[in-house]
Amino acid sequence: MDPFGKYIKAVSARAADKEILKKSQDGGIISAAYIYGLENGLLDGVIVADKEDKFTAVPKVATTKDEVLSAAGTKYTTCPNLSVIKSAVREYGCDKIGFVGTPCQIQSIRKAIKYPIGYRHVPDKIALIMGIFCMENFPYNGMKTIVEELCGVRMEDVVKTDIGKGKFWVYTKWGDVKTVALKDTHPYEQVSCHICMDYTAELADLSTGSVGSPDGWSTIFVRTGKGDDYLNKMIKAGALETRLIEEVKPGLDLVQKLALQKKEKNAKEREHRKEIGLPLPY
Amino acid sequence: MVKVAHVQLSSCCGCLVSLADTYEKLLDVLGAIELVYSQTLADVKEVPDNVDIILLEGSVCLSDHHALEVALESRKKAKILVALGACAASGNITRFCKGNQMSKPIHDSFAPLTEVVKCDLAIPGCPPSPEAIVAVIEAALKGDMEYLEPFAELAKYGSEACGCDLLVKVINKSLCMGCGSCAAACPTRAVSMDAGRPLVDKEICIKCGACSVQCPRIRFPELIGNIE
Ligand SMILES: Cc1cc2nc3c(=O)[nH]c(=O)nc-3n(C[C@H](O)[C@H](O)[C@H](O)COP(=O)(O)OP(=O)(O)OC[C@H]3O[C@@H](n4cnc5c(N)ncnc54)[C@H](O)[C@@H]3O)c2cc1C
Ligand code: SF4
Ligand code: SF4
Ligand code: SF4
Numbered sequence: 001m002d003p004f005g006k007y008i009k010a011v012s013a014r015a016a017d018k019e020i021l022k023k024s025q026d027g028g029i030i031s032a033a034y035i036y037g038l039e040n041g042l043l044d045g046v047i048v049a050d051k052e053d054k055f056t057a058v059p060k061v062a063t064t065k066d067e068v069l070s071a072a073g074t075k076y077t078t079c080p081n082l083s084v085i086k087s088a089v090r091e092y093g094c095d096k097i098g099f100v101g102t103p104c105q106i107q108s109i110r111k112a113i114k115y116p117i118g119y120r121h122v123p124d125k126i127a128l129i130m131g132i133f134c135m136e137n138f139p140y141n142g143m144k145t146i147v148e149e150l151c152g153v154r155m156e157d158v159v160k161t162d163i164g165k166g167k168f169w170v171y172t173k174w175g176d177v178k179t180v181a182l183k184d185t186h187p188y189e190q191v192s193c194h195i196c197m198d199y200t201a202e203l204a205d206l207s208t209g210s211v212g213s214p215d216g217w218s219t220i221f222v223r224t225g226k227g228d229d230y231l232n233k234m235i236k237a238g239a240l241e242t243r244l245i246e247e248v249k250p251g252l253d254l255v256q257k258l259a260l261q262k263k264e265k266n267a268k269e270r271e272h273r274k275e276i277g278l279p280l281p282y
Numbered sequence: 283m284v285k286v287a288h289v290q291l292s293s294c295c296g297c298l299v300s301l302a303d304t305y306e307k308l309l310d311v312l313g314a315i316e317l318v319y320s321q322t323l324a325d326v327k328e329v330p331d332n333v334d335i336i337l338l339e340g341s342v343c344l345s346d347h348h349a350l351e352v353a354l355e356s357r358k359k360a361k362i363l364v365a366l367g368a369c370a371a372s373g374n375i376t377r378f379c380k381g382n383q384m385s386k387p388i389h390d391s392f393a394p395l396t397e398v399v400k401c402d403l404a405i406p407g408c409p410p411s412p413e414a415i416v417a418v419i420e421a422a423l424k425g426d427m428e429y430l431e432p433f434a435e436l437a438k439y440g441s442e443a444c445g446c447d448l449l450v451k452v453i454n455k456s457l458c459m460g461c462g463s464c465a466a467a468c469p470t471r472a473v474s475m476d477a478g479r480p481l482v483d484k485e486i487c488i489k490c491g492a493c494s495v496q497c498p499r500i501r502f503p504e505l506i507g508n509i510e
Contacts, residue, residue, distance in 0.1 A: 006509075059462065078478030080462025101461070104498070107506070108461040111498045114506045115432065118467025118492030120300070120411035137459070140477050190478075192459045192499070203509055224509055279455055281502040 001267075003259035005202025007221040008228055010252060012213040013242040023072040025162070026210040027218030029240070030100050030130055031072045033206070033230065035065045036239045037098055042230065043127055045094030047101075049079035054155035055147075056140060061088045074132075076161050076168075077143045078190065082108050089125055096127040102134040103198035110203045128230055131201020133209025133219075133255075135163075135262055142188030146170075150185070151178035164210065194269045195280060199259035206231060212255040213248055219255060284423060287319035287333045288366075289356050291349050292376055292392055293340030296409040297367035298322055301337065303412035308419065315419075329359055335422060336360035337415075341369040341376040342398045344391040350398070357399040362422050364403045365437060366415070368490035370395040371404035372436075372443035375488040396441045403430060404437035406491035408469050432501055436491075443491025445472055445482035447500075453479055457499040464493035 015021050015028035017035075024031050037043030048071035050060040057079035062068050081101045088094045099109055106129060113123040138146065147153050147161070151170045160171040167179040201207035205227030212219035222228050234240045245252055270280055288301060302323065308315050319329045329336070336356050343349045357363055368374035373394040381390025396404055405418055421429040436443075445468075452458045460478035467473075472486035473493055480493070494500055 078460030083462025
């Protein structure tokens with residue numbers, strides 16, 4: 001099984017701007033790319049998953065650095081980022097849009113570009129597609145159960161969530177850090193994630209995630225010519241610090257292990273669905 | 283010269299506007315399109331025989347024999363008959379007609395073209411985007427059947443499209459992952475996202491089919507994976 005999909009190259013990187021690094025989840029790659037694009041005319045609007053009351057995730061169109069930074073960080077719950085893309089075109093008048101999403105959302109946007117039945121004047125306005133690695137996601141009430149019942153933290157107190165080192169982490173505004181073993185969170189996963197065969201956002205221009213790189217750094221797969229140009233511009237402008245992926249620990253081997261784990265497990269689930277006659281995307 | 287005709291039955295001209303929106307682009311790309319018939323865009327009274335592609339917009343009023351004749355005639359004259367737009371593909375808003383309206387009170391039954399004659403392709407959407415129309419025409423000219431396959435399927439099986447598809451075909455089948463593509467595609471904003479799942483307001487849904495056609499969890503043609 002092919003773990004990563006097509007890519008031109010992989011690097012380890014982090015944002016050069018300390019403020020971005022402070023607010024971001026990992027190496028701040030998405031926020032740095034967005035801010036670089038907005039400030040240098042490569043993008044005029046970007047789609048983000050902002051957090052609102054009780055750590056709910058809400059898709060927004062951001063046009064400033066502050067808006068991008070306030071939406072930085074991972075929300076482990078579905079956020080329908082595609083749903084605001086037409087409003088970026090119509091209401092915000094953007095014609096160079098940056099998009100971020102989980103691998104499934106990247107599939108959605110690629111479908112919208114290739115088969116744009118209900119997407120009048122949208123396809124040519126999508127300037128950059130950034131994907132984030134994803135093992136699984138949770139419905140809001142699934143995440144809430146993990147945070148409130150398994151970690152004993154009220155949703156209104158959450159400032160950050162993370163997955164790493166086999167645990168789900170919750171950071172509170174009081175400075176507490178609570179964790180629960182990842183295996184105890186499985187019952188609350190979104191079931192549709194179990195047919196998903198994409199770990200590293202294989203259809204993005206640039207895909208990024210924490211796995212494979214040291215803490216505070218991110219792994220990036222460059223997949224398209226567009227993504228390559230964009231990343232090179234950022235590096236040249238000093239917006240990103242990069243290292244060779246071969247020279248960082250734990251490196252691509254770990255990404256490969258997790259990608260294959262997901263694919264093999266979900267391939268079995270797909271077989272099972274077929275056996276009992278349930279449909280799959282075809 | 284590839285002969286293209288635009289024929290119109292019961293519809294609002296929205297698809298025509300979308301088609302006109304593409305015209306320059308089509309000329310650009312092909313330099314070879316000849317619009318041999320279009321009530322609004324060409325000064326021709328009759329649809330000529332042997333048209334390469336007929337784009338037929340609108341549903342067929344079954345209480346009007348003239349409409350039925352136009353539908354049959356279009357089938358005969360077209361090498362490729364395309365049900366253009368949701369009225370022709372799936373009935374769309376005309377599904378709700380039940381007669382007694384000025385100025386033709388007796389016109390009470392409207393069926394999508396796909397249910398009246400065999401169509402080769404159907405492009406749903408109210409209206410379909412100009413980009414989609416160009417893509418279908420280009421692919422039809424090239425004979426790119428792989429790209430066209432979903433449109434051919436819709437011509438065969440897609441005539442019941444409705445916002446309910448999201449519930450029945452995606453959410454009920456535990457396939458929805460909450461991307462929001464359906465909500466963005468809906469022209470009437472009948473779809474809102476509620477806790478990461480689409481919620482369809484049945485009072486607003488016009489049955490255009492755009493939502494379920496856009497959903498990657500029903501149909502995800504492999505060729506979408508070819509990115510550069
Ligand atoms: C559900 C989920 C599962 C993940 N699983 C893994 C994994 O297994 N391995 C791994 O290495 N990385 C995983 N990630 C990615 C990782 O958590 C970071 O999002 C990624 O490394 C980007 O960090 P950053 O510092 O570059 O981005 P930042 O600068 O912090 O920006 C992150 C961007 O992602 C957007 N975003 C946040 N949450 C969501 C969401 N739910 N849906 C859509 N967009 C969102 C934000 O708006 C922001 O623009 C996952 C992310 C999500 C949302
Ligand atoms: S596991 Fe797949 S389906 Fe689930 S959120 Fe991640 S990318 Fe989407
Ligand atoms: S497009 Fe499909 S998968 Fe995406 S939110 Fe709508 S129904 Fe769910
Ligand atoms: S919900 Fe919207 S997109 Fe779906 S069929 Fe109804 S009107 Fe069309």
